[in-house]
Amino acid sequence: MKNSIFNSLLVAGIVAMTVGCSAPKSQEKEETTEEMAKATIASEPFGELPTGEKVTLFTMTNANGVEAKVMSYGGIITSFKTPDKNGNMDDIVLGYDNLQGYLETTPYFGAIIGRYGNRIAKGKFTIDGVEYDLAVNNIGNHLHGGLAGFDKVNWNVKEVPSEKGVALEFKRTSPDMEEGYPGNLDVTVVYTLGDDNTLEFDYTATTDKNTVVNLTQHSYFNLNGSKSDILDHEIMLNADQFIPVDETLIPTGELRPVAGTPFDFTQSKKIGVEISAENQQLAYGGGYDHCWVLNDDPKEMMLAATAYEPNSGRAMDVYTTEPGIQFYSGNFLDGTITGKNGVVYNHRYGFCLETQHFPDSPNQESFPTTNLAPGETYHTTTLMKFYIK
Structure with a gap:
């Protein structure tokens, strides 16, 4: 069903519901039609890579009219539209209007990150006595899979059935030694847009050689539709500990209690309350760019974080099977990027909640392992639920 038809049906249904039981039969019929609206996926060309590969843009729409473009x-994820407390739809993720923006310098807007999300110290790790060298692309360290990580490849995509709503499956094989990582890694990531306004990311990977894997999703959110910075957003992180970092944003190895520090988000609070440049505990990275150690069993789906923007009324809950979550407050956005609809992304115009294993785990024996061996299956799931508060 085309979006224009879908939107017309949606409006008709809303009108019918507002007039109550006394609605004329014609309106009752429209309401019934709207209730029967189905979630859909449409596709269209979205440009061409320098290699000549064609890029496809998919529009996922659930039965409520919530829309994700991927x-x-x-x-x-180039766009994610949800209603505010007045029913107005806004795009709540940062990005560009066209493919070219993503091909130029971009801070990983909306992408799948791999093979290893976050940092690996000095771009080195050792498996089975063999040291592997990765690209050094961030303050002397390896970041987000290297120079051409999973965010910079054209995935094989197809629609797959889902009882929850609509779903897209992204697949590829990362060849042995791609970006320096050992093993042929078969990766599948499924995005599901549920009719309950959830966005689910399900990750699976297998390898033919011992390797390391840490996948995540890197959308930048602004629940106010990029009308202002994110400092008035209220965040809760279900974590009593966080991971301190050195001046190059590599973990020191310590798991430190959040109590009595600016990292205490155990109760929901505004991002901007303790984020001033004068706060020395946030000097490295210029704000929040740290991994929090989630409290609950990482083998079970657990609440990791909540976010709420009072002006729009939009809220989101993040659930995951991962042991950690990287909260990034958009510190390196500096007004040099013009995004969708001509919006300039100034300092802290978006935040990220990246569910993952801990940074530099291959070099930190006390951290949960990110090793993957032949015969094993890497599998994690993260779910984001959007609603009005």
Whole structure:
């Protein structure tokens, strides 16, 4: 069903519901039609890579009219539209209007991150006595899979059935030694847009050689539709500990209690309350760019974080099977990027909640392992639920 038809039916249903039981039969019929509206996926061309590969943009729409646009390149979520407390739809993720923006310098807007999300110290790790060298692309360290990570490849994409709503499956094989990582890694990531306004990311990977894997999703959110910075957003993180970092944002190895520090988000509070440049505990990275150690059993789906923006009334809950969550407050956005609809992304115009294993785990024996061996299956799931508060 085309979006224009879907939107017309949605409006008709809303009108019918507002007039109550006394609605004329014609309106009752429209309401019934709206209730029968189905979630859909549409696709269209979205440009061409320098290699000549064609990029496809998919539009996922659930039965409530919530819409996610996702492209084959990088598995990038280019747009995610949800209603505010007045029913107005806004795009609540940062990005670009066209493919070219994503091909130029971009801070991983909306992408699948791999093979290893976050940082690996000095771009080195050792498995079975063999040291592997990765690209050094961030303050002397390896970040987010390297120079051409999973965010910079064109994935094989197809629609797959889902009882929850609509779903897209992204698949690729990362060849042995791609970006320096050992093993042929078969990766499947399924995005599901549920009719309960959830966005689910399900990750699976297998390898033919001992390797390391840490996948995540890197959307930048602004629940106010990029009308202001994110400092008035209220965040809760279900974590009593966080991971301190050195001046190059590599973990020191310590798991430190959040109590009595600016990292205490055990109770919901505004991002901007303790984020001032004068706060020395946040000096490295210029704000929040740390991994929190989640409290509950990482083998079970657990509440990891909540976010709420009072002006719009939009809220989101993040659930995951991962042991950690990286909260990034958009510190490196500096007004040099012009995004969708000509919006300039100034300092802290978006935040990320990246569910993952801990940074630099291959070099930190006390951290949960990110090793994957032949015969094993890497599998994690993260779910984001959007609603009005």
